[in-house]
Amino acid sequence: MTDVSVVVVSYNTSELTIRGLRTLLGTPSLASYEVIVVDNASSDGSADAIAAALPQVRVVRLAANVGFGRAVNAGAAHATGDYLMLLNPDAEPVGDVIGAFLTFARAVPAPRVYVGRTLDVHGTDDGRSVYALPSLWGYLCFATGLSTLFRRSALLNPEELPAHPRTRPGPVPAGSGCLLLIDRELFSQLGGFTPDYFMYSEDIDLSQRATAAGAVPTLVPDAKVLHVNGASSTxxxxxxxxxxxxxxxxxxxxxxxxxxxxxxxxxxxxxxxxxxxxxxxxxxxxxxxxxxxxxxxxxxxxxxxxxxxxxx
Structure with a gap:
């Protein structure tokens, strides 16, 4: 059986997707894996371009843009791995990201949900891979502008967890779907991503539901990607x-x-x-x-x- 099924959702990001996947596929890995790209009815010929450039990748073509979570669910339906690894199309792996995840998950299986690190173009952690769950205090800080004025304050910017160490493994409240590994059995048990979201907060929702089911989302510092943040959004x-x-x-x-x-x-x-x-x-x-x-x-x-x- 395959260790990991990598699921990438593509929407009008063909060049970025191909570049990131070439890096992934060109890096020797400790894990056995398959790559599934779900194309959300791109208008830039992404599906054809990816299929032609990377014939070893399975391309799932959707008739309409159904958003991130539901597209991941469609890709997961084709997966055979013990784990699902979600990877953004504008994320370029740093080293053996799949092996880093799998090695940690096998050594520490209880968490069942594992979150990677997202780096900026300078190789610095961008602080956007782990989050707190939404709270009234966090929204009050946003409403008063304190979370912007004091972005490095754990008290006044609680959502972004600015004081949480990114270089040490440990539990986190929620993880970004940009780079996330989840036990496929758990993903199925949860019913995948909640279909009520088109984009954004579906990963927070998944983390919250996984925690309620007994999982412990955990940061894996050695699993890293360079992230061109929001490449497909104005x-x-x-x-x-x-x-x-x-x-x-x-x-x-x-x-x-x-x-x-x-x-x-x-x-x-x-x-x-x-x-x-x-x-x-x-x-x-x-x-x-x-x-x-x-x-x-x-x-x-x-x-x-x-x-x-x-x-x-």
Whole structure:
């Protein structure tokens, strides 16, 4: 049986996807693995380009862009590995990332969910691979701007865990789907990613549900990638999608009253940033995000209102 099934979701990032996978496939690994690329109906010919450049990779073609989590679920349906490794298309592996994950998972099997490190172009940890679960205190810090002004403060920027050591293995509240290893049996037990998300916060949701099922998401410092952050998203578009994901998480995982408070704090935080942008003439995208508040405050549509997952 295969040790690891690597699942990559591609959407209009053919060059980045091919470059990252060539690095992955060209690095000798301690693990046996297969690579499954799920193409989300790209318009740049990604599916054909990847299939032609990397014939050893299985390309799953979807009829519509169904978002990240549901595309991973489609790829996982073809997987044969003991573990699933999620890898962003704009992430380039550093060393034997699969072997690093598998070696740790075999030595310490209890966590069942393992999170890697994402590095910037200078090879420095970008601080975006592990997160705290959403909290009212975290949203209050966002609403008042404290999380931005004091980004390195563990107290005032709790969501990003700025004080958490990235070079030592250990439990974390939640991990990014950019680079994550999960026991395939657990993934199946959880029903995969919740289909209510199109993009963003589905990995936080998965971490929360895995923890509730007895898993312990754990950072594996030796599993690393260089991450070209958000290569397939525009600045405003990405922020709107991130907020839709956050609101969807509140709707699904918080009580109605607490979720209303969370949404109100998000609104206050965006309003503050939009006002600041008008005054300073900087970061003008916040004004555009504010103008889109009716969209992000509604979260993502119910699964039945999103495109169905059909392979072609």
């Amino acid at each position: 600045s405003v578009g990405k922020r709107v999608m991130v907020l839709r994901g956050k609101v969807t998480y509140l709707r699904l995982r918080w009580s109605p009253g607490r979720a209303r408070m969370g949404r109100a704090l998000l609104v206050a935080g965006i309003a503050l940033r939009a006002a600041g942008a008008r005054v300073t003439g900087r970061a003008g995208y916040w004004g555009d995000v504010w103008s889109e508040r009716a969209t992000w405050l509604s979260g993502w549509p119910a699964p039945g209102d999103m495109p169905p997952v059909h392979e072609i």
